[in-house]
Structure formats: C-alpha cells, structure tokens
Amino acid sequence: MLLREVEYAKPASVAEALTLLAADDGARALAGGQTLINVMKARAASPDALVDLNGLEELKGIELGADGTLSIGPMTTYAELIASAEARARPILGEVCATIADVQVRNRGTIGGNLCSNDPTNHLPPLMSAIGAQMTITGAGGTRTVPASDFFLGVYMTAVGPGELLTRIHVPAGRHDGFAAVTLGVDGTCIVNAAATWDGKLRIALGCVDAVPVLVEADSVDDVRAAVRGARLDPPSDVHASSEYRAHLAGVLAERAARQAAG
Amino acid sequence: MDVAVSVNGTVYERDVEPRKLLIHFLRDDLDLTGSHIGCDTGNCGACSVIFDGKLVKSCMLLAVQANGAQIETVEGLSEGDELNALQRAFREHHALQCGYCTPGMLMSATALLRDNPSPSDDEIKTALQGNICRCTGYWNIFEAVKAAAR
Numbered sequence: 001m002l003l004r005e006v007e008y009a010k011p012a013s014v015a016e017a018l019t020l021l022a023a024d025d026g027a028r029a030l031a032g033g034q035t036l037i038n039v040m041k042a043r044a045a046s047p048d049a050l051v052d053l054n055g056l057e058e059l060k061g062i063e064l065g066a067d068g069t070l071s072i073g074p075m076t077t078y079a080e081l082i083a084s085a086e087a088r089a090r091p092i093l094g095e096v097c098a099t100i101a102d103v104q105v106r107n108r109g110t111i112g113g114n115l116c117s118n119d120p121t122n123h124l125p126p127l128m129s130a131i132g133a134q135m136t137i138t139g140a141g142g143t144r145t146v147p148a149s150d151f152f153l154g155v156y157m158t159a160v161g162p163g164e165l166l167t168r169i170h171v172p173a174g175r176h177d178g179f180a181a182v183t184l185g186v187d188g189t190c191i192v193n194a195a196a197t198w199d200g201k202l203r204i205a206l207g208c209v210d211a212v213p214v215l216v217e218a219d220s221v222d223d224v225r226a227a228v229r230g231a232r233l234d235p236p237s238d239v240h241a242s243s244e245y246r247a248h249l250a251g252v253l254a255e256r257a258a259r260q261a262a263g
Numbered sequence: 264m265d266v267a268v269s270v271n272g273t274v275y276e277r278d279v280e281p282r283k284l285l286i287h288f289l290r291d292d293l294d295l296t297g298s299h300i301g302c303d304t305g306n307c308g309a310c311s312v313i314f315d316g317k318l319v320k321s322c323m324l325l326a327v328q329a330n331g332a333q334i335e336t337v338e339g340l341s342e343g344d345e346l347n348a349l350q351r352a353f354r355e356h357h358a359l360q361c362g363y364c365t366p367g368m369l370m371s372a373t374a375l376l377r378d379n380p381s382p383s384d385d386e387i388k389t390a391l392q393g394n395i396c397r398c399t400g401y402w403n404i405f406e407a408v409k410a411a412a413r
C-alpha cells in the first residue's frame with residue numbers, strides 16, 4: 001500500500017523529538033510502527049510528519065531499583081523485555097509480552113507504543129492497570145507522572161497530549177500476578193482479557209469490555225465473579241463475540257487471572 | 264531522502280520517499296522480488312526479512328528506517344548457485360506447494376536457527392507463528408526446519 005505523503009525525521013535526542021512534535025500539529029511519534037503503519041495504510045490517520053523514536057537510547061532500557069521497582073523505557077521492545085534479566089523481578093511482564101502476536105511483531109513493537117495506542121484489545125493496558133504502573137509524560141510544559149487510571153482515557157486516547165511523549169513506565173515491586181485471555185487463535189488478538197494482582201486483596205483489570213481497562217477489586221478469589229457482576233459491564237458486540245458472551249468471559253477470565261495471582 | 268542500505272552485503276544508495284514501505288523498496292527499487300507481499304497488514308509474514316539481525320515484517324517498516332541498516336533477504340541464503348542446508352531441507356521435505364510463503368518461512372527459520380541451532384519442536388512452532396501458509400503445508404515446513412536443525 002502506498003501511504004499518503006509524509007515527512008520523516010529521526011531526532012538524536014528526546015529534546016529534539018519534543019521540539020519536532022511541538023512544531024507541527026500533524027506530527028506523530030513513530031515507535032515500533034506495528035500499529036501506526038497499518039493505521040496509515042488504512043488512512044485511519046494520516047500524519048503530516050513522523051518523528052522516529054528508534055535509536056533514542058534515553059527511551060530504552062530497564063532498570064531494577066534496590067526496592068524491586070522497575071523503570072522501563074517506552075522504546076523497549078517486547079523481545080527486549082522478554083530477554084531482560086531485570087524485568088524478571090516482575091515475571092508477569094515477560095510472560096504476557098511473550099504471548100503478543102509473533103516473533104516479528106515482538107521484535108519491533110514497543111511497551112510504550114502498546115500503551116500509547118490504547119487499543120482496547122491490547123494486552124498491556126489492563127496489565128499495567130492491574131499492577132499499578134505509573135507513566136511519566138514529558139512535553140514543553142515539563143514532566144508529570146500519572147497512574148494508569150489517569151493515563152488511559154478512551155479508545156486510542158491517553159493522557160499523552162499533542163507535542164508530548166511517554167518517556168518512562170514505572171512498575172512497583174510484586175510477584176503475585178496473573179493474566180488470562182481468550183484469543184483469536186494461539187497468541188492472537190484478545191476477545192477478552194484480564195490481569196490480576198494480589199497484595200492482601202485482589203485488583204483485577206478487564207480488557208476489551210470498555211474503552212479503557214475496567215478495574216475491579218475483591219477480597220478473595222471466591223468473590224471475584226460477584227465483583228465483576230457488580231461492575232455492570234456493557235461490552236461491545238462484534239463478529240467474534242456478543243456483548244453477553246464478552247461479559248460472561250470477563251467473569252471467567254477475571255477468576256482465572258485472580259487464581260494465578262493469589263496462588 | 265537519501266538512504267544507504269546494505270542488502271545481503273551489497274550497499275545500495277538511493278533517494279526514497281519517506282512514505283515508501285521497506286518491502287516496496289526491496290521489490291520495486293532494488294528489484295529483489297524474493298520477498299513477497301501477502302497481506303500488507305503485518306499478519307502473513309510473506310515479507311519477512313532480517314533487519315540488523317532481527318526478524319521483521321518489511322511491510323511494517325518504512326524504507327527510510329533502513330538507512331544504515333543491514334538487511335538479509337531470501338536472495339542472500341544460497342551459497343553461490345547451491346541451495347543452503349535449510350533450502351535443501353525445504354526441497355527434500357516438500358515444504359512448499361505454491362511457494363508464496365516460502366521466502367518468509369525461510370527467513371523466519373534462518374533467524375531461529377541462528378539464535379538457537381537445536382530448537383525444540385515447540386520452539387520451531389513458535390518461531391513460525393508469524394508466517395501463514397495459505398496452502399496450509401505447515402507440517403512439512405516444520406519437518407524441514409527440524410531436519411535442518413540437526
């Protein structure tokens with residue numbers, strides 16, 4: 001497919017990338033391109049300019065703090081995260097990334113791109129919501145760090161404003177996590193997914209059932225189904241699943257993820 | 264934009280439009296038509312190439328992103344006029360029917376065997392997950408990769 005005409009720049013620093021993005025309303029950041037290039041082919045978006053974040057070392061790398069927290073650069077690919085010794089401090093991260101699509105997508109697709117695209121069927125928005133990740137956003141106005149609940153705003157919409165970049169992802173310490181999904185084929189697109197974490201109580205984030213991950217809390221695995229019913233989900237229907245079936249799956253998968261987290 | 268891209272060891276210097284996908288650059292500008300376009304949506308893997316040592320789908324990258332990169336395509340696999348061991352294994356195991364998916368399958372298998380010369384059955388299947396064979400000859404492809412791995 002021939003894309004619409006577009007300008008291309010490959011900045012050498014985050015500061016330069018921010019300047020380029022701020023200078024042009026029609027400029028978009030290009031991370032792994034595993035969503036954006038398809039979006040451009042479909043003309044669902046036609047940016048005037050692409051600011052390629054590949055090669056910006058400042059946006060790469062995973063650091064493990066003495067307290068067990070992780071600081072993840074948004075340009076870390078799934079494959080890099082899976083291979084990272086540091087990321088094993090929170091094993092669910094690598095486990096989930098290993099089930100995203102295929103080798104080629106995992107070699108290019110980035111953690112930051114997954115969060116910033118905020119496709120309701122993506123794996124990482126519910127996961128980061130459940131484990132209590134915080135996102136650092138940088139722009140001309142400075143830097144702010146927001147929890148997942150303030151980051152995911154709507155379908156394909158996040159707190160990253162025009163001229164801004166997601167510059168860091170902070171993951172608290174913890175090991176008691178779970179993830180469950182029903183997908184279109186092995187490692188395919190999620191029909192419904194659920195991520196859970198246990199820290200004395202269960203926090204579960206449900207994906208594919210609303211514009212943003214839906215958070216549910218429960219005291220024990222036995223309470224999870226009732227908690228999901230209490231959320232009064234009204235998921236979309238499509239060719240893969242009716243609204244009722246998605247709501248049913250949400251309960252089943254929440255319980256599976258919770259059992260893994262608490263187990 | 265001026266780019267210099269190494270493909271199978273030869274450096275090509277060209278002026279490309281930023282909107283050109285890497286697969287079109289390889290096929291149309293460099294006349295390297297071994298890599299195929301199946302879906303143009305990142306789903307089928309027919310366009311798979313090795314980009315700076317990593318397997319990627321070349322319909323999901325811009326040609327300008329390959330500036331300074333080392334690309335390997337199916338054209339680089341044979342040793343002179345001789346098929347390499349993996350290609351011979353594909354022939355011996357009837358691992359192609361129409362052959363459309365074969366260049367991508369070969370590149371995925373090449374990337375696998377380079378990192379992991381003795382993969383398990385599951386590792387072979389995982390490595391080929393991003394490649395669709397519309398003739399559905401998956402079993403023979405799997406057997407060929409397994410034979411080449413020994």
Ligand SMILES: Cc1cc2nc3c(=O)[nH]c(=O)nc-3n(C[C@H](O)[C@H](O)[C@H](O)COP(=O)(O)OP(=O)(O)OC[C@H]3O[C@@H](n4cnc5c(N)ncnc54)[C@H](O)[C@@H]3O)c2cc1C
Pocket residue numbers: 028029030031032033034035036037053074075100101105108109110111112113114116117119121122123124160164165166167187188189190304305306
């Ligand atoms: C065949 C196929 C199957 C897939 N299946 C799945 C799946 O099952 N589950 C899943 O979760 N994903 C899936 N994906 C999507 C894939 O994971 C993408 O990699 C991901 O959604 C986007 O990441 P990216 O790095 O490619 O971002 P890009 O496509 O480059 O960017 C996506 C968006 O985020 C913005 N952006 C990226 N980084 C930043 C940043 N640091 N700051 C500000 N804005 C930024 C871009 O401007 C763009 O709007 C699939 C993709 C393909 C091609």
Ligand code: FES
Pocket residue numbers: 299300301302303304305306307308309310311320321322323
């Ligand atoms: S043509 Fe690139 S993945 Fe199908």
Ligand code: FES
Pocket residue numbers: 358359360361362363364365395396397398399400
């Ligand atoms: S041999 Fe025909 S598509 Fe695979």
